[in-house]
Amino acid sequence: MNPPDFGSQPPGYPGRLFIVEGIDGSGKSTQLTLLAQWLRSEGYPVLFSEWNSSPIVKATTSRGKRRRLLSPLTFSLIHATDFSDRVEREIIPSLKAGAIVLADRYVYTAFARDVVRGVPPQWIRSLYGFAVVPTQAFYFRVPLDVALRRILSARPKLKHHEAGMDLNLHPDVRESYRIFQSRILEQYEQMVGEFGLAVMDATRPVEAQQRQLRRVIRPLLPKPRGRVDHALV
Amino acid sequence: MPSFESYGDGIPGVSLEDLTGWLIVIEGTDGVGRTTTITRVRSHLERLGYAVAETGLSRSDLASRGIRRAKEGNTLGSKAFNLFYATDFADRLERQIVPALRAGFVMLTDRYIYSLIARAIVRGAEPDWIKRVYSFALKPDAVFYLRIGVQDLVPRVLLNGGFDYWESGMDLPMGEDLYESFIQYQSRVIEELDQLAREYEYETVDATRPADVLSDYLSRRIAALLEAGGGPAEERGSDGEA
Numbered sequence: 001m002n003p004p005d006f007g008s009q010p011p012g013y014p015g016r017l018f019i020v021e022g023i024d025g026s027g028k029s030t031q032l033t034l035l036a037q038w039l040r041s042e043g044y045p046v047l048f049s050e051w052n053s054s055p056i057v058k059a060t061t062s063r064g065k066r067r068r069l070l071s072p073l074t075f076s077l078i079h080a081t082d083f084s085d086r087v088e089r090e091i092i093p094s095l096k097a098g099a100i101v102l103a104d105r106y107v108y109t110a111f112a113r114d115v116v117r118g119v120p121p122q123w124i125r126s127l128y129g130f131a132v133v134p135t136q137a138f139y140f141r142v143p144l145d146v147a148l149r150r151i152l153s154a155r156p157k158l159k160h161h162e163a164g165m166d167l168n169l170h171p172d173v174r175e176s177y178r179i180f181q182s183r184i185l186e187q188y189e190q191m192v193g194e195f196g197l198a199v200m201d202a203t204r205p206v207e208a209q210q211r212q213l214r215r216v217i218r219p220l221l222p223k224p225r226g227r228v229d230h231a232l233v
Numbered sequence: 234m235p236s237f238e239s240y241g242d243g244i245p246g247v248s249l250e251d252l253t254g255w256l257i258v259i260e261g262t263d264g265v266g267r268t269t270t271i272t273r274v275r276s277h278l279e280r281l282g283y284a285v286a287e288t289g290l291s292r293s294d295l296a297s298r299g300i301r302r303a304k305e306g307n308t309l310g311s312k313a314f315n316l317f318y319a320t321d322f323a324d325r326l327e328r329q330i331v332p333a334l335r336a337g338f339v340m341l342t343d344r345y346i347y348s349l350i351a352r353a354i355v356r357g358a359e360p361d362w363i364k365r366v367y368s369f370a371l372k373p374d375a376v377f378y379l380r381i382g383v384q385d386l387v388p389r390v391l392l393n394g395g396f397d398y399w400e401s402g403m404d405l406p407m408g409e410d411l412y413e414s415f416i417q418y419q420s421r422v423i424e425e426l427d428q429l430a431r432e433y434e435y436e437t438v439d440a441t442r443p444a445d446v447l448s449d450y451l452s453r454r455i456a457a458l459l460e461a462g463g464g465p466a467e468e469r470g471s472d473g474e475a
Contacts, residue, residue, distance in 0.1 A: 056308055057317065064405035069295045072245040073323045073369060078296070081316035086312035118245040126365045130312055 004142055005125040006107055007133055007195060016220060017132055019106040022140030022188065023181050024162075025147035027200045027209070031140070032104050034210045035217070039100050044221070047094045049086060049103040057082040065161055069104035071119035075161070079125050095132065098222070107131050108139075108195065112187035115179065117167060135220050138213065139192055142202040143184050152177075185224055237334065237424040241368025244323075247331060249371070254334035255462065257373060257455055258345040258435075261379030262422050263400040264390040265440050266447065270379065271341050272454060273448035281456055284468055286333040289343030293324035304399060313405075315353040319366050322349060326370065328471070334371075339459065346370045347433060351425035355418065356405065375458055376435035377451055380427070383420045385441050390415070 009217075018035070019026035039046050061078050064070040070078070074155025094101050107128045108130060115121050160166065163173045192199055198216060200209055237249045237256070256375060259267050259274075275285050291297045300317055303309045310318065333340045346367040351362040381389075392394060396411045398404075402418025403411065411433050459465075 054309070054313065056299055057313065059302070060296050060317075060320075061287050063298075064295050069324075071247075071326075073327065074320055077316060077320040077323050081313050081320055084316050085310050085313035088312055120242040120245070123242055123365070123368065128364055129359075142268070175293045204431065230272060 001139045003094050005122070006128040006131050007125075013092070013095035013132070014098040014222065015101060016222065017091065017095060017103070018196040018217060019076050019108070019134045019137035020140060021105060021108045021137060021197065022142065022202060023147050023185055023201075025041045025043045025143075025150035026140035026142040027206070028106050028138070028140040028202070029073055030206060031138075031200075031209055031213055033214055034101055034206075036102055038210075038214060039102075039201065039221075042138075045097075045099045046233045047090070047101045051103075054082050054085040054089075057085060063158075069158070070161070070166070072114065072119055072166075075117065075153075076119050076124060076127070077113040079114075083107070083110070083128070084097075085104055086128060090188060091132060092120065100221070103134075106134065106137065108188070108197070110183045111191060114129075115187055116164070136216065137195065137197050138216075139188060140187075140202040140209075144178075144185055146203060148181065157233040187218055237371045239369055239371050243300070244327060244331070244369050245432060247327060252331065252334040253339060254336065254338045255375075256330065256334060256340050256342065256373040258342045258347075258373045258376040259379065259451075259460075260344055260347050260376055260426065260435065261286050261440060262381070262386065262391060262419055262426065263346075263397070264386055265379045265381050266349060266389070266444055267379060269444050270448045271343055273342055273445075274433045274452050277448075277452035278341075278456065278459070281459075283459060284336075284337045284338045284465075286329070287340060287341045287343065288325050288329045290318070290348065291321055292329075292383045294328065295324040296321035308471050309447060312358070315349075315356065315358050315412040318349050318353075318365070322346065323369065330371070339455075342373070344378065345373065347376070347426060348422075351429060354425050355402070356422045373453065374462070377454070378426060378430050378435070378437045378446070379440035380423070380437050381440040383416055383423060386419060386447070387416075416469050462465070 020032045036046050036048060057078065061082065064074065064078060075163040082172075092100055106111045110128065111121070111124055114124050130136060158173050158177050165176050167176075167180065169179040170176040191197060200212065202209065237252045239249070243249060247273040259271055261267050271287060275287065278285050291300050296317060303317060319361060325420065330340050330342070350363050350367060354360050396415045400419075401411050401415035403414055405414070405418065407417040438447070438451070
């Protein structure tokens with residue numbers, strides 16, 4: 001049994017798929033928002049795709065989280081369920097229609113998070129074998145301390161799973177979060193070479209990062225077909 | 234040596250040691266008579282002194298409600314449906330099957346990964362992919378596949394309230410009406426289960442026989458299997474007496 005792992009199939013759609021990845025506090029979402037504004041101003045139809053968007057699966061995920069029903073395996077599978085629905089019904093149709101699809105987190109988030117939870121790396125890579133390979137994925141590399149300062153200085157209320165509390169790393173939520181994030185960071189670093197992630201220095205000024213992002217993306221874009229801002233939202 | 238192993242890398246964070254029970258699977262397509270058979274086998278085993286538990290598809294705490302809702306609205310893509318069923322199965326495996334096996338129960342399972350794989354393949358999933366998804370599953374002690382041809386299946390389904398939308402594969406482009414679609418869909422599912430029987434080496438049982446003959450046969454077979462494995466738990470626990 002040797003099914004294709006994620007990454008082995010070429011995309012082959014007229015649209016483009018760009019991904020930003022990185023730990024919380026890496027500033028990737030800000031960069032993606034700026035990128036979307038630029039692409040729209042250039043006349044491209046842009047679609048934003050987010051985690052946890054399918055309403056029915058979302059109800060199950062929330063229930064599982066709220067009642068602490070989720071194990072590493074079911075956590076992994078329920079997120080893959082949601083993700084597959086998004087791929088089948090949102091991302092692929094948009095790519096077929098020629099849209100520029102921007103996703104804040106993609107399969108790499110699942111690979112990092114689930115492997116830290118003890119899910120076998122090869123299994124998770126074949127589980128996501130159906131996912132479209134991005135035109136380019138960007139990894140926002142940031143030192144752990146910097147990211148933690150950005151996140152924790154806002155005194156957030158960290159959720160149980162978000163802090164990795166299900167892993168019994170530390171009884172204190174913030175401490176657990178630190179350890180969990182550091183392990184996720186290790187996973188990202190390993191994936192840079194494996195998946196050819198473009199590394200962004202996320203400690204640089206916002207504008208400098210955005211210029212770099214646009215420089216990489218520009219040659220990968222299709223020729224604009226005119227102003228079609230309203231074709232897709 | 235662990236008493237159970239999985240088809241692949243196992244279940245993350247779950248030790249398969251100290252699972253002293255038995256995992257017995259009754260497979261077969263919709264309407265073949267699995268429920269009747271399981272009820273009868275169960276009471277037979279209980280008379281012999283075994284502690285018996287049951288589980289079946291879409292009975293998980295976690296995902297059964299979501300699956301029901303998704304079916305009502307037909308609102309999920311086919312891959313998502315397959316993965317939702319895998320989530321349900323994983324939840325039952327971890328929270329029903331493994332604890333029951335740890336407590337020494339005979340776990341009678343109404344369908345297992347084979348039906349889930351067969352249905353996924355019929356709905357267009359890549360066979361190698363879906364098999365790999367389910368590779369965390371435990372290898373059962375025994376699998377009995379109640380086999381019936383689709384023409385023998387039809388009268389049974391009519392007696393039991395007629396054709397169900399999903400059991401007829403109406404979500405698929407298969408034939409014009411419920412009957413046509415049922416025949417095509419069930420034929421494909423049975424074909425896949427036959428194929429999987431060879432691959433996973435499980436036993437095919439002729440399910441066209443009368444219900445009592447079938448359940449007597451399976452009761453005897455399963456009782457013999459359990460006997461060979463040491464009999465009911467209290468006898469296995471007491472040294473020298475068994």
